[in-house]
Amino acid sequence: MVKPTGRSLVAANRKARHDYTIEDVYEAGVVLTGTEVKALRAGRASLVDGWCEVDGGEAWLHGVHIPEYSQGTWTNHAPRRKRKLLLHHDEIERLAAGTREKGQTIVPLALYFLNGRAKVEIALARGKKDWDKRQALRERQDNLESQRAIRERRDR
Secondary structure (H helix, E strand, O other): OOOOOOEEEEEEOHHHHHHEEEEEEEEEEEOOOHHHHHHHHOOOOEOOOOEEEEEOOEEEEEOOEOOOOOOOOOOOOOOOOOEEEEOOHHHHHHHHHHHHOOOEEEEEEEEEEEOOEEEEEEEEEEEOOHHHHHHHHHHHHHHHHHHHHHHHHHHO
């Protein structure tokens, strides 16, 4: 059997980029059971309510929903169990130091397979205020309108 290569996205947390200002991004391995891997390979997962914490020198992923594998039996996993993240010690220390600051948290951004191994992209993030979200939306709309005007002007 040929080993899979490249990156295949399973789930993305698009709302995280809207709700948070992303400061540092890390790639971490995830400790999974067999039925979790099979459910992920079927393309089923949700990062919407996910968050991370550093506890006892280890990073943990909470609230990520990986549904039970449909062909699984009594060996199926709990859909919302906490999962250990595989990071280097200095990365864990940087994340722990960042979360000690007021207003910072660790959020999962994407869950994917990289060369056959399950990875999660996590970010040290700061929560946005409502006016920040409106301003970012307004900037994005203004940018789209200007690009559209440039394109229309060029096509004439």
